[in-house]
Amino acid sequence: MKAIGFYQSLSIDNPDALVDVDIKQPIAIGRDLLVKIQAIAVNPADYKVRLTTEPKEQAPKILGWDAVGEVIATGELVTQFQPGDLVYYAGDITRQGSNAEYQLVDERIVGIKPKSLSAGEAAALPLTAITAWELLFEHLGIKRQPIDTVGKSDEIILVVGAAGGVGSMLIQLVKKLTGATIIATASRERSQAWVKKLGADFVIDHTQSLIEQINALGLGAVTHVASLNSTDTYFKIYTELLAPFGKIAIIDDPKALDVTQLKLKSLSLHWEFMFARSMFHAVDLQAQGKLLSHVADLVDHGHIQTTLGQHLGKINAENLRSAHAALEAGSAIGKIVLEGF
Secondary structure (H helix, E strand, C coil): CEEEEECCCCCCCCCCCCEEEECCCCCCCCCEEEEEEEEEEECHHHHHHHHHCCCCCCCCEECCCCEEEEEEEECCCCCCCCCCCEEEECCCCCCCCCCECEEEEEHHHEEECCCCCCHHHHHCCHHHHHHHHHHHHHHCCCCCCCHHHCCCCCCEEEEECCCCHHHHHHHHHHHHHCCCEEEEECCCHHHHHHHHHHCCCEEECCCCCHHHHHHHHCCCCEEEEEECCCHHHHHHHHHHHEEEEEEEEECCCCCCCCHHHHCCCCCEEEECCCCHHHHCCCCCCHHHHHHHHHHHHHHHCCCCCCCEEEECCCCCHHHHHHHHHHHHHCCCCCEEEEECC
């Protein structure tokens, strides 16, 4: 089967950084689904793995952790899906990725694709939906409300890096499922317009003083921070902005943080990594499949929109190199999607 992978960790401007390859099609056993890939999205996880991993035994490393496709075959223990089902998922970072014509995935981390979206539109959602949901409701403990009765709460969440894939989903979940006030950061006009469209109550420029801009809003102290990039740059600022017993959740990889700064206000720090459940075979692995099914329902009822920002065409090495380059440059708004082989 066709796939895109790499044999050595190289800069993305090297044509060998990602190459078209041909590998053996896998067979579904146990609780695995064999999915024929229709569309994929690209995430920072893809280039981070490419830059830090050397493939083993001369076999190509296949990346990709956002996919939409059709179930072609099922393992003997599968109970939730059958051939012909259209599904979407983020997958498992320890297994072959979705940059291939076919992929195996455990049924417990899979959801039925939103019916109202195209394959490309749906491919933009899984990884960021899981990340944003776990960050908001499992780590930060933002209070959920019934979607038809959402009223303003006293929670104020600062979302740093709001125009990216995770931020684009997170803002929508906060707006539709909670009463929290959203302060989003974005510096470019296009980015600011994007986060406002998704539901941010206030937008501030992260290249300027966050403290001065937030104080000028007159809202009071921030209660929660979703730090989606540059955590090491803003960490001390978060501790100044947050109310006592406030919470910070991060998804990036700061080199070092001085957590002693959290003590005086009794602040808490949480690190979200959506692959933790699949990597360590968590007893509640099924939670991710249920989460994706719930998000699909929200989409199909018009509460959540796709976060597709750019469609780069077919799934091949050339287009994937372009996607990685855009993500590494930090220039992407929303999600980058590719579709078909």
